Amino acid sequence: MATILKHWREAATLIIAAKSKNIANRYSYEILMLKRSGKSKFMPSLSVFPGGVAEEADFSPEWMDVFSSIDNDIWTRTFAHFSKVGQGPPMFSRQRDEHFSKIPSEVAFRICAIRETFEECGILLTRSSNDNKINLLTEASNVSKNYGKIGNIGISDFEIWREKVDKDATQFIKMCQEFNMVPDIWSLTEWSNWLTPVTVARRSSGTDEGSKRRYDTAFFLCLLDTIPDAVHDDKETVHLQWSPPDELIKSHLESKVKLAPPQIYEICRFLNFKDIEELNEFCLTRINKRVTRNFPVPAVCDDGIFILYPGDDLYPEDPDIYGAKGPLIISGTLREIHQKYPHHNRYVLKDKESHRDFIYDVKFLCNVTQGDEHVIPVTDLSFLGMPRARF
Ligand SMILES: Nc1ncnc2c1ncn2[C@@H]1O[C@H](COP(=O)(O)O)[C@@H](OP(=O)(O)O)[C@H]1O
């Protein structure tokens, strides 16, 4: 697929937000988190959204046959939609071998996210090929809700196919053909894109092998109108939990759940939306929008460290994505730099904290968008009883 990238792996991950039954919660929905095995080479024991590396099967031209089973008009318009929404970040727009270019990468990475979700927690986001109620991504004005659908293949087949797909991603194509269904790509909103930073990759993972890992990961969001049955695979993932975004951040700050910065950043974006309906409306406004790649750049100053994100005054014009140069050095103290460069999209660590493994810490500052009109994360966590960042 010409996906053998020298520097990083391409991956997709799925944030699932499902309507909560607990009306006492401050937020009306819960987000699915999976705790990775301690044996994982990358981010062991951290809680993440379901997801993983894209396989050739996700880009297979055989998907054209699978999608040809749905209403021809829907598929034609879906295809047309993706060719008109603009290029998107590099993982979507880069040239691939012809064989793997038959379906748009926007579809292929959605298939990857749906397949990985099925493997890791047993949530199957598919629609019957006869479903003529597919919400067309192109027609936000005609759509008021864009919630995902759970496929029903019968309990006895379910685990057999989950196992088969886990072993061999091409089996997902076979499974869709066998049960006359298609991955519910329409319910996935393109949410963000994270490229693992170079220096951080060397520091944040447990093993030598894992520490070299970098991923270019497409994050999608899917809303569900009820919390579905879900069970972790007990291999790659060892625990599953549904929690409202405020409780997740609180648990992270109390060290009850361990999250990495991209997951914290994304969960903090959800703090803007109390009700799942507001989230649904926001997703509808993004139907024709693309995200920009979020490539964190570490920088060292006199008394601490910054991890800079696009949009920050200090974010370099030409970030060093291959890691050829060393970290950025910025003269001045955190306090001085904070005032001198007031547009913040950064993660800050003071020296006295920097001996700690920073993935357990959080001090995000964000008061700018990064050019993709996306909602910015809530970084004032005083409503959770957390003190504001001070220098
Ligand atoms: N029982 C287990 N414990 C820990 N990791 C496991 C595992 N079974 C599979 N994995 C790892 O999960 C990764 C696959 O993840 P995904 O399918 O989400 O991309 C693989 O890691 P590697 O990428 O290190 O080979 C695989 O080795």
Ligand SMILES: CCC(=O)SCCNC(=O)CCNC(=O)[C@H](O)C(C)(C)COP(=O)(O)O
């Ligand atoms: C500033 C410190 C960091 O940013 S560390 C960042 C590590 N995270 C990422 O690079 C992006 C998000 N990664 C994931 O969501 C998942 O780990 C995954 C989907 C890439 C995992 O893939 P796997 O094949 O191991 O399941």
Ligand SMILES: [Mg+2]
């Ligand atoms: Mg995975």
